[in-house]
Each structure stands twice: as C-alpha cells, then as structure tokens.
Amino acid sequence: MHLFNRVKYHTPESVELEFTLAGIGNRAWALIIDYLILAVTWVVFFLSWVFISAQLVDWWTETFGSAMAVWLVAIAFIVSFVMYAGYFVFFETLWQGQTPGKRLAKIRVVRDDGRPIGLQQATLRALLRPFDEVLFLGAFLIIFTRKEKRLGDLVSGTIVIQTETPTTSATFTISEQAKSFYEELLQITDLSILLPDDFAVIREYLQRRGAMGNKARSALSLKLAQQVQDILHLEKLPATVASDVFLEAVYLAYHGSGEWGIGRN
Known part of the structure; x- marks a missing residue:
C-alpha cells in the first residue's frame, strides 16, 4: 500500500498542483457513513412499500382474482438499486465528487x-460499485495499484483525493490594498461562480510568486487575473488595482467567507 501517496497536475497556466490520495482508510470510513444513510433510507422505503403493497395485493386479488406479489417484489428490488446507484450519482455530481460520507471524511473524487x-x-463509478464490492475487489485494487483506483475509477478515469485544507494567508503576504479592495469585490461579483480548483490555482500562484522572476511573475499574474475576470464577468478593474492585488483580494474574499469548496453553477 502506498501511504500518503501524492499526485501532481500541471495546469494550462503552468502552475503545479499536488494532491494526496485518499487511501483505503478514509474511503472505507466515507463508505460506512454513506451506507448508514442509505440503510436508513431503505428501511423507510421498505416499510412504506410493504404497507402500500399489502393494500395493492388485496385490491388486485379482489378485482382480478390473481396475486401480483411477485411483481411488487421485483419493483421493490429495482427501486432499491436505483436508490443505491442514484445516491452516489446525485451527490457526486451535485457536490463535485463528494457524498455526505466523503464530505465528512474530507475526501472527494x-x-x-x-x-x-x-x-x-459519477454514473460509471456508481454502476461498477457492486462489482468492486464482490470479494472485496475494489479494496484489493485500491491497496495494490499505484494511484489507489478501484474498478470504477479505472473505467471512469477518476481518482479519490484528500480535500485540501485552505492555506492561511500567513504563508504569503496580502497587501493592504487587497484587504480594502476585497470588501468592494464582495459587493460587485459573486465568487460562487468560481470552482475550488480555480482558487487552488490562485493560492498556488500566491504561494510560489516569490520564487519567480519579475517577467514570469508579471506575465502569469496578468494571465490569471484576466481568466478570473472573464469567469466573474468583470469587464475592467479599477486602474489602481494591479493584477496581483486583484488575485490577493479574490483569495482573501473567498477564504474569509469560509466557503472553500463551493462550485460553479
């Protein structure tokens, strides 16, 4: 098993992002939480279905003279599987790779x-989940593959990573101008349009800019600022606000809101 295995990605902006793979322990804990939620949902469903089925069988028998119990059982199994697969598809799509269990375990796909x-x-991962759970195939693959992928991850082209804890501004300097501009920024735009990955790129730039040459830093800062402006539909920044100040303000406004992890609508 690869403990604390990490993967690296290079964004189009030439910024390197590094993530820690979730590991089988975190994934198992997340799955237990999700299965507990599903179990409660199933119990409520089956109790309701038993009550409804009893009424339907009595009505059908009195009306048509034959039982329909087999069909009701088949429908119950189909609905339960849809609930099982749909739970993971719904949350992983809506919450950008997280279910309630993954969110509590601080991991995501x-x-x-x-x-x-x-x-x-999300659909491929959900449909292949039963195969991963047969004879613990998924656990075996997670333990012995380099990127800790179960069958669903291999087919869908996904990995499960630990959710990165936002780096505090103490690791880099936030200018006084950015501290005053970020309050204005909150009034003129909606930061929820940005993805967590967008903020990860901004954070990585702010952390690494001190090691860059002036020319490379200026070019990358302008490029990132323009991309963020386009996403936020900001046509023009005040003349007194430099690209670095703008990026600092975006980071500070989002980080200060405590909403690391909201997605683009």
Whole structure:
C-alpha cells in the first residue's frame, strides 16, 4: 500500500498542483457513513412499500382474482438499486465528487487530470460499485495499484483525493490594498461562480510568486487575473488595482467567507 501517496497536475497556466490520495482508510470510513444513510433510507422505503403493497395485493386479488406479489417484489428490488446507484450519482455530481460520507471524511473524487467529475464519471463509478464490492475487489485494487483506483475509477478515469485544507494567508503576504479592495469585490461579483480548483490555482500562484522572476511573475499574474475576470464577468478593474492585488483580494474574499469548496453553477 502506498501511504500518503501524492499526485501532481500541471495546469494550462503552468502552475503545479499536488494532491494526496485518499487511501483505503478514509474511503472505507466515507463508505460506512454513506451506507448508514442509505440503510436508513431503505428501511423507510421498505416499510412504506410493504404497507402500500399489502393494500395493492388485496385490491388486485379482489378485482382480478390473481396475486401480483411477485411483481411488487421485483419493483421493490429495482427501486432499491436505483436508490443505491442514484445516491452516489446525485451527490457526486451535485457536490463535485463528494457524498455526505466523503464530505465528512474530507475526501472527494476528481478526474485523472484534476478537473471535477461530471454525470458520466459519477454514473460509471456508481454502476461498477457492486462489482468492486464482490470479494472485496475494489479494496484489493485500491491497496495494490499505484494511484489507489478501484474498478470504477479505472473505467471512469477518476481518482479519490484528500480535500485540501485552505492555506492561511500567513504563508504569503496580502497587501493592504487587497484587504480594502476585497470588501468592494464582495459587493460587485459573486465568487460562487468560481470552482475550488480555480482558487487552488490562485493560492498556488500566491504561494510560489516569490520564487519567480519579475517577467514570469508579471506575465502569469496578468494571465490569471484576466481568466478570473472573464469567469466573474468583470469587464475592467479599477486602474489602481494591479493584477496581483486583484488575485490577493479574490483569495482573501473567498477564504474569509469560509466557503472553500463551493462550485460553479
């Protein structure tokens, strides 16, 4: 098993992002939480279904003279599987790779290139989950593969990583101008449009800019600032706000809101 295995991605902006793979312990803990939630849901469903089925069988027998118990049982199994697969598809798509269990375990699913997963990846992972659980195939693959992938991850092209804890601003300098501009920024734009990965790129730049040459730093700062402006639909920044100040303000506003992890609508 690869303890604290890490993977690296290079963004189009030439910023290197590094993530820690979730590991089988965190994934097992997340799955236990999810299964407890599913178990409660199933109990409520089956109790309701038994009550409804009893009424339907009596009505059908009195009306048509034949039982329909077999069909009701078949429908119950189909609905229960849809609930099982749909739970993971729904949450992993809506919450960008997280279910309630994964959120509590502080892990999430991303694509192999670090991008958030979509409906296709979430569906493939959910449909292949029963195969992963037969004879603990998924656990075996997670333990003995380099990127800790179960069958669903191999087919859908995903990995499971630990959720990164936001780096505090103490690790790099936030200018006084950015501290005053970020309050204005909260009034003129909606930061929820940005993805967590967008903030990860900004954070990585702010952390690493001190080691860059002036020319490279200026070019990358302008490029990142323009991309963030386009996403936020900000046509033009005040003339007194430099690109570095703008990026600092975006980071500070988002980090200060305590909403690390919200997604693009």
